[in-house]
Amino acid sequence: MAQLRIPAVYMRGGTSKGVFFHPADLPADPVRRDRLLLRVMGSPDPYRKQIDGMGAATSSTSKVVLVSKSTRADCDVDYLFGAVSIDTPVLDWSGNCGNLSAAVGPFAISQGLVQAPRDGIATVRIWQANIGKMIVARVPMQDGEVVEEGGFELDGVTFPGAEIRLEFLDPGGGEEDGAGPMFPTGRRIDLLEVPGIGRVEATLINAGNPTIFIDAATLRLAGTELQEDVNGDAALLRRAEAIRAAGAVAMKLAASAQEASTLRLHTPKLAFVAAPAPYTTSAGKSIAGTDIDLLARIFSMGPLHHAMTGTGAVAIAVAAAIPSTLVSRLFAGGARGEVRFGHPSGTLAVGAEARQVEGQWQVARAIMSRSARRLMEGFVRVPG
Known part of the structure; x- marks a missing residue:
């Protein structure tokens, strides 16, 4: 034919x-x-x-x-x-x-x-x-x-x-695909019960895309890892997927962990964050801890992403601008409207405008360049 x-x-x-x-x-x-x-x-x-x-x-x-x-x-x-x-x-x-x-x-x-x-x-x-x-x-x-x-x-x-x-x-939020409000559980930090792992502290947020933030230490990582440090470790990837699937269920994006791991692969994204620290990028460039506000890495369709997804950057900007999330608690002064974070390929600056209206957090916009x-x-x- x-x-x-x-x-x-x-x-x-x-x-x-x-x-x-x-x-x-x-x-x-x-x-x-x-x-x-x-x-x-x-x-x-x-x-x-x-x-x-x-x-x-x-x-x-x-x-x-x-x-x-x-x-x-x-x-x-x-x-x-x-x-x-x-x-x-x-x-x-x-x-x-x-x-x-x-x-x-x-x-x-x-x-x-x-x-x-x-x-x-x-x-x-x-x-x-x-x-x-x-x-x-x-x-x-x-x-x-x-x-x-x-x-x-x-x-x-x-x-x-x-x-x-x-x-x-x-x-913030995503009514079109059923993602619901910015914080689908109504909390800025949740405790997920993950089979085989136990309780995992996480921020579940709908911003850019539905995203789950955890501390790097939850996966026994430092936050400075590159793809080769993560994607060859099958057990680590299984733990990450188990957390992502549990978060998907908690966010009401999947009826079960199995559904999340077979039919809903793109979202929610799982990201891990850590306090600033020096590291060397995948291109061999040295990043000083003083040049960034935090470290961030994100999984995409299973493996660790080589840089940072654009919607992941939006989610980081929004979570950084709102107090008492896993992202903003990394900052000594609390929430920030602009941040520069380190990812496996380098750094990226993002910003978001957040305000509280009648007890609910609203974000007017998140801005970045590509x-x-x-x-x-x-x-x-x-x-x-």
Whole structure:
């Protein structure tokens, strides 16, 4: 049978890569669409290489994005994100990708979905359909084209690019995917009962994506670990997944730990934090403890992430801005509106505006910068 030929753009956004589509170019039936997208990425692959597809065998590079003109008056485009499992037939639509959010604006402009100024900064209002939140991207323009090259450096990306400012509006909570309020249990610190581990102190928060924060010491870690220190330790990964699954149940995102570990792989994310300490990044760069406010690491679709997910950065910013979370209690002076944290590839500065209204914490926005560029434009081929 002849292969299908589907228009697509392969893009990097932040420290992630994904294949971008117009929904109209894909099957309308969700089951057929998901089967096709799995095949595009080369999943499921028991060899975990995705050799026969566009995926690159990591959680950061096995992603798909659907962008269309928005049906909402207050937004320009609708953006739907899918995390593609490498070795199982699962395409998880439960959360956002903060890194690829940076590529949505440039894609929308270059595809003619958004009117942009010839020069200056284009403001693209994005409706993040997975979690029902708005993101505002500020994209540099020159001579009618998106600026993709520049001097902005992002740890975890080898080459510099043009800075894209992202504002995640009202990032707390997530009614669209059933995530519920910012603190789904009503508490800023919970005690999870985890089979085989015991009681685990955790902050369960819906911000950017549903996220579970624990102390690094809970996993008998220091917080300075790199991927090679974690991802080869099968027992450690099992403990981390057990905590994540227990948190998913406590957040009412999964009916059971088994469901969380088989069907809801993308969210919630599990992150561990620790007080500042010196370490060497995966690129050999020395980070002084005095240069950061905390250490943070995050698991993504099983293994430890090579840098930090964009939504993980949003969750860190929000949790840091609210008193008495596992993140903000690391600071001697309490909650902070701006923090710089250390991750396996380097450091990242993020900020959030938090306030308490009638006893409930609200966050107006979380802000960070990323870069993005088109890697390839054309068609993907899929066996018919």
